[in-house]
Amino acid sequence: MGGTTLDPAQIQISSRALGEMVTEIELGDLQYSLEFTDIDQDIYRAQLQTLRASLDYEGFKPPETIDPTPSETDYIIMGKYIVRTSFAKGAFGFVCAAIDQRDGTPVAVKKIIATTSRSHGKVIQEVKTLRKLMQNSRPLVDYFSIDSKDDQGVHECFFICKPLFSKSLYAFIPPSTASMSTRLVLFTQMLQGLIWLHDRGCMHRDIKPQNILASIDPIQAVIIDFGCATWQETSYEHWVADVWSMGISALELLSTQKHTWTMMSEDIYNQVVRRMLASCRDEEAMWAFEIISGMLEMDSKKRIDKRVLEGRDITSYSGASKL
Template sequence: MPPRRCRSLMRLTEQFAAAAAAFAAAAAAAAAADDGIMSKQLFSSKADSRVIGNGSFGVVYLAKLTDTNELVAIKKVLQDKRFKNRELQIMRKLEHQNIVKLKYFFYSSGEKKDDLFLNLILEYIPETLYMYQLFRALAYIHSMGVCHRDIKPQNLLLDPDSAVLKLCDFGSAKHLVRGEPNVSYICSRYFYEVSDVWSAGTVLAELLLGQPIFPGDSGVDQLVEIIKVLGTPTRDQIQQMNPNYTDFRFPQIRANPWQRVFRPRTPPEAVDLVSRLLEYTPSARLSPLQACAHAFFDELRHPDCKLPNGRPVPPIFDFSDQELRIEPNLNAALLPPNSVRGSLSFLQSCHKSEGALWQDHDSLYIYASACLSFEILEH
């Protein structure tokens, strides 16, 4: 082949390869956009970001989107190329006002050649506590078959202006599958108990005390602190918690009255709620929705309830159909009087869809109760 024709063929081949690469890149970018992936170039310079949290699973940065100037949180975690990231898979399935929203994600390289990092782009909200919304968030994720397994103050984000709480960091979360073994120890210090409800109880107790209720440098230290408050667990309680330790002999210590654990002016409703969350026997603990219906939150259901800054409380009673079906016997207690009309509409829709004669007596009871409450309000 003449040299000139050979060079022309090589140039044509290079142009074709470049065009194919450009097409592939464009297709990948389009697919990535549909898949929630975004380019890290869409963020402002690294100098504008700062670390706002870190732990054993990664680092969280505060950053700003260049096109909208929106503040976002970037959680950067080392990704094992052999496996899918479980947190990413779970976060992409969840959408709820009390769950921190996954906006985008992207992958980046590290200092080492083979390092690959997953960057989760989450909505940013300042940290604090709002227990009602935490329990509502737990009720929702549990209804989705997801256990968080790392409830602690650092994973609760709150907008101080609107008081909207978001539950974040699903790095330790897991889908609950019947018959599948679970890792029992995964939570951070002070919040080591597997149960989300127990952990939420320790968060509430810390809110009331201003310090961890069960401090300790190790699991043994924390167990001692727990026994100091709850007393020595009985053999049946140990059996319920972990049957492998039924023969272990704990020191015999009487339970400390909850009124002595908290300050004298602590609301009795708050003390009662904590006592019903921090139970040795898992089945004796309140469910998240039972906690929401507790008298401790009655002031939130008052029609004149306002935030300290005078603004209205966020929409904390806009329960979805899915949420209202979790424990329908609690709906009348969960919804304030001014929400009965909405509850009635939901129940009437269920009534129409299921036929005139309901087989579920509990649902019929709730429906009748709502109708009666609605009639009283109208008159």
């Protein structure tokens, strides 16, 4: 029988010992056929979350993205990343959970389908922006592109983000998803990230909850998607636009309210902002709402200045960490 031999010395806690749907094993004169079966994914995810919550020590925890069985649709890119489940979809692609084969680290893979030379050029420009930002900084993203192999001119472009974030800030806006203390740490890191970008001359120009990846274990927020970014160190217009966009994202996060922001008069805009600010009576968050109020001034000339943000000791907030 053509069986599979498992070497215990090669099995690691972060790896899957049985990598196929059906595995045949010979142990001396005994022969076994091990086969994965389909299970209810909702039940599995709930049980996995319960297990993770019960492991309150600092040791190994099974990653949130681990699947109950191998999938025939799994594939390997760059010779090191096993691409697994898709958990988010956008206009131009989707985001999948993946595993770094070298050490078992969970990562996120953003796959973009570039169907025109213009869209492919935007991806290349985003790569250049990320590489420039990551000079002398810890790398957060790998990138590679599969060139067109047919007459349609289609490019498959992949961004590999480390560590894995399976949710955007948008997922943490509902009140039941995180405590106010956690939200304030995320807000602090969002401000730090914005200042860090602008100090390097990078204007993001597309800040929104969907473009901020977040996690609460550990508490961390990372700004992503630099497809619209420009390098204009003296661009006041882009600075105040980024400040306003970040203020809106923070307002929704801390007020735990989602709002559709469309064209509106200044009076209606101010009413909406005041209502959302007033909805939270948590004394712990008053300093943050004071900053957000300055970020959301309708008159851009009155909007909070970067020097004011830099002058606030936002890193002193409990749990905050510099990016």
